[in-house]
Amino acid sequence: MSLCQLLSILELFHIADGIERARLFSRFFQVVEKNLLLITVIMLEEIQSKPVVCVQLFLWNIMDLLRYPHELLCLMEKPSITMLWTRYTLWIPVYILSAATEGVTIYQALPYVEPKVPESSSSNSTGSSQLHLSFALMFYLPVLALGETTKLVDRHAWVS
Template sequence: LVYVFSYNLLQFCGHTWILANTIARFLMFGQALADTFYSVGFVMSLCQLLSILELFHIADGIEKARLLPRFIQVMEKNLLLIMIIMLEELQSKPVVCAQFFFWNILDLLYPHELLCIMEKPSTTMLWTRYSLWIPLYILSVIIEASVTVWQLLKERQHQLEKWNKKRK
C-alpha cells in the first residue's frame, strides 16, 4: 500500500512539475516553445520510464486494470519519447511542447489512483478521469500520428534526394 501510494504520488508530482513548467514557459514567452524538451525532457523521461512499473502493478494484481490497453499506452509513449530523444531535430519542434502538454494533463489523473488506494474514491475524479481522458487522448494520438508522418515524409525526401544524386 505504501509503495503504490508513493509511486502514484511521485508520478503525480513529476507530471505536475512538467505541466506547470510547460505552462509557465508558454505564458512567459507566448508560443509553443522550441526548448520544451531541453527544460523538461529529463523529468519526462524519468516519469515515462517509471510508468513501465504500472504494467507490473497490473500483472501482480496490485492495480485493477486491463493489461493490454495499459501496455499499449505505456509503450506508445515510451517509444515516441525514445524517438524524440534520438532525433535531435525533432526536440526543438513546437509539436513536442504540445505533446508533452497533453501527455501531462492525462497523467495528472494520478490523484484518482491515490484516492482509490486510500479507499476514498471521488465520483468527480472518477468522472473526470474517464471523461476528460477521451478527448485528450484523441488529441494526443493526432499529434503523435502527425509526428510519425512528418518523420516518414522527411525520410522519404532524404532517400529520394540520395537516389537522385546517384542517378546524376
C-alpha cells in the same frame, strides 16, 4: 520527462501484482507506444524543437494528472465520484488530441529519417539504420490507430 516515461514500465508490474486494476495488454501497448515515440523524439534532434512535441508532452502529463489522483483515492478506498467524473469527462478530448499529436509527431519525423542513397556502392550502416527507422515509423502509424482503438474499447469496458 524521459526518465519519468521510462519509469512508466513500473505500471505493468503494478497491474501484474494487483495493485492497480487495469488490463495488462492495453496498458502494455500504451507504455510501449509512448516509449517508442519518446525514443524517436530523443534520437531526432530536428523533431525536439517542433511545437507538436511540446503539446504531446503536455497532453501526456494532463492525462496522467487525470488518472493518478483517481487511482490513488481508489487505492485508499476513498473513491470520489467527482474525481471519477472529471477523469473520464476530461479524458475524452485530451485523449483524442494526444492521439492526433502522436500521429503528427510521427508524420513530421518521417522526412528526417527518409532513406538516403549511399554515395558509395558499399553497404553503409547509417543508411541501413535510417531505412529501418523509416519503415518502422511508417508501420507505426497504422499500429497507432489500432492501439488507440484498443485503448478506447478497454476504457469503455472498465467504465461499463
